[in-house]
Amino acid sequence: MGDTGLAPLTGGDIEYCWFGSPDSALTLVLLHEGLGCVDLWRDFPDRLAATTACRVLVYSRHGYGRSAPCKLPRPVSYMHDDARDALPELLEFLNVGRHVLVGHSDGGSIALIHAGSVAGPGLQGVVTMAAHIFIEDVSVRSIAVASQAFAAGKLRDALARYHGSNVDCAFRGWADSWLNPAFRDWNLEGFLPQIRVPCLIIQGEDDEYGTAAQVARTVAGIRSGGKGTAEALMLANCGHAPQQDQPDTTLSAIGAFVATIGAETGPA
Numbered sequence: 067m068g069d070t071g072l073a074p075l076t077g078g079d080i081e082y083c084w085f086g087s088p089d090s091a092l093t094l095v096l097l098h099e100g101l102g103c104v105d106l107w108r109d110f111p112d113r114l115a116a117t118t119a120c121r122v123l124v125y126s127r128h129g130y131g132r133s134a135p136c137k138l139p140r141p142v143s144y145m146h147d148d149a150r151d152a153l154p155e156l157l158e159f160l161n162v163g164r165h166v167l168v169g170h171s172d173g174g175s176i177a178l179i180h181a182g183s184v185a186g187p188g189l190q191g192v193v194t195m196a197a198h199i200f201i202e203d204v205s206v207r208s209i210a211v212a213s214q215a216f217a218a219g220k221l222r223d224a225l226a227r228y229h230g231s232n233v234d235c236a237f238r239g240w241a242d243s244w245l246n247p248a249f250r251d252w253n254l255e256g257f258l259p260q261i262r263v264p265c266l267i268i269q270g271e272d273d274e275y276g277t278a279a280q281v282a283r284t285v286a287g288i289r290s291g292g293k294g295t296a297e298a299l300m301l302a303n304c305g306h307a308p309q310q311d312q313p314d315t316t317l318s319a320i321g322a323f324v325a326t327i328g329a330e331t332g333p334a
Contacts, residue, residue, distance in 0.1 A: 078134025086115030097173025103131030182257030258287030270304030
């Protein structure tokens with residue numbers, strides 16, 4: 067584990083952790099999935115820092131890990147709120163300069179909203195892993211199955227090891243929002259043409275929470291704006307978590323992408 071701390075943001079304290087050298091000119095900011103937190107990234111941040119020679123920042127959003135709890139139920143706009151309010155505040159508090167957002171699942175969606183709405187000049191690129199930009203039946207079905215497992219107790223116990231007293235905030239805040247009928251209208255495609263940085267869109271071919279249409283429409287939407295660029299990477303033998311199912315390939319792809327960012331933008 068790297069250097070840890072708590073950032074006193076408007077919505078309450080946010081747990082964060084640094085990996086890699088503070089002398090790096092580029093920071094990779096990891097945004098976790100709907101049930102994730104700092105600890106659930108496991109060794110990925112450390113390996114990412116070693117692969118890219120960048121500093122890596124990970125944090126737990128409100129209601130996750132050791133961060134302050136959130137209010138339930140979460141609004142269906144919870145990803146928009148994190149992207150446009152909490153994330154910019156955290157970046158400012160920690161004095162993050164040139165950076166790339168690397169988001170998994172919900173974290174990837176948050177990264178796209180941020181990049182297409184409130185991104186500052188420090189944003190140099192975006193990497194998403196299994197992000198969603200619209201609702202699919204497969205996503206809702208898989209979340210309903212997870213909700214049943216949580217109610218049965220075993221999943222709750224497993225998540226409590228990472229989220230402690232935040233376990234209900236983490237799971238119910240995520241699952242109940244996705245299963246809310248009002249969430250069926252949730253769509254991020256309007257943000258994509260406004261993205262002005264290079265993007266790498268990664269997804270597993272066996273993702274149980276989304277189809278390849280998520281990738282195709284994300285790439286097409288970003289390219290349609292004419293300011294950002296986007297490349298797709300579909301991984302074989304890979305489910306919803308590329309960083310776990312295909313870690314070496316994922317690390318290599320992000321490393322190559324970051325090297326391109328560095329070549330295009332030059333030193334800070």
